[in-house]
Amino acid sequence: MTDPQLRSVISERRQLINLAYRLLGSLAEAEDVVQETYARWYALSERQRREVTAPGAWMTTVAGRICLDLLGSARARRERYVGEWIPEPLPDRSEWLGGPAADPADRVTLDESISMAFLVVLDSMTPAERVAFVLHDVFRYSFVEVADIVGRTPAACRQLASSARRRIRTSRGPSRTQRAEVVRDFKRAWETQDIEALIGLLDPQATATADSGGLAPAFLRPINGGEQIARAWIEIAARAPEVTLLERTVNGQPGLVAQLADAIVSVYAFDIADGRITRIWAMRNPEKLRPWTAAPR
Template sequence: MDENQEEDLSRAEVLEAPQMGLTRVAAHMCLDIFDSARHRRKLYVGEWLPEPVPDRTTTVVSTPVRALDRITLGESVNTALTVVPESLTPAARVAFVLRNMFALSFGEIAAIVGRTPQMCRKLASSAWRHVRHRRRREIASDVHTRIVTAFRAACDTGDLTTLVSLLDPDATTLSDGGGKVRAALNPIHGAERTARFMLGVLVQHPELEATLQSVNGKTGLVLRHDTAVSGVVSFHVQNEKITDIWVVLNPDKLRSWNRS
């Protein structure tokens, strides 16, 4: 089948079954975007993190929040869950969304992603296990907020001992500067190294003010210089210990936080 025949077939599908046809077109576009993004990230300077989303009640955002934005701000779509899919292949991510969000059959998904129905079932199941594992590890919002608040207070006073006590021994910090601003190029592992890194950032930049604020639906820290947001920090807490810290410093990913 040549390209013209495929194009005619796609048009016929859209006319005969609009919902399925448009879903297929959108899914193919997503696959192309994922593949392109994966290639760009190979050239990305340092660690790559998803763009943090401000809560709809955040005062720095003056524009109305659309319905789709409200979905991304939900409790189930926090930083932990947006980081996990990045480890999946584009086909697995699309299979997961089409199955769990649009309830497509695995036969329909197979026609879209170019895999067998059996393989699509495995891809979707694997993706769901990743997400479900993260959800099981989530703690109550008030506990999360209490731990992050204590973390901020320890940073303010330079209390290294307290900071270390709040961190899991295997805690990991990722810092995303995108080559635009200074950031750690590699992951930082361990409670003490993470604590010293966070204190070092604040000591080197005394002009920054860290405030508690909702980040992707969970309490995080927003770093401001005067009124401009210079960084956003989000946390994953398990068993009342911080296991992951994500620091986004790339100004290109902070535009939604700096809208006037």
């Protein structure tokens, strides 16, 4: 028998992918969460499904609880991870070749809540803070609805979201055009190995972090200081002169990708303030570069 709620259930997939990616910082895990959510829906009897008055709310609740459980076990998994862990970078939807059904990443809405800087701050929160904040402040769920997912009182969820909100930088950042100009200047200086230009583009207190998962060459600990980062990037350029740098959108912000032959081998995201780069995130883990294999060359 055809599920009478099929259309409304299927239409929730995009919302669930958006929610799970923001909560987990991993597209692969977000896909697994959505698959498990649908599996639990169809594990219900027909009668049980008919009794669900709002399938979308039911599926969001289930997905949120699955994410909460995964976030709770993430600390142990991170302890076994080689080097630093960075959220999985996503390309802009306009840079996909396969069309709207090519990959779930194509259906992730790109806004400020998907920027690498935002996701990194989310990753510093407790699981409960992260879920409460994302559901309420990003997806506009009431604290009563959040409480049902987190398993705490609405008042407790309000406190969780408030605590998380204090960690989010609220000052207005540079425009997209300004960001793109800084990234373009950084690309030019890197390509020409102009160390003085690189130092000038980097905040003296800048930090660079790489994520390889032990699957590709990369520095394992963050590099602190603009001059130290500039010297490291000059060394990278000297070691790989055949690599081509391309300007691309990374998690909704101007970024760079490094292409070797026909493969994307690195993705770089930036945080910028007062015309200088304050953070660089270098993604080298090939397992996290999977969405970029469909990006145009």
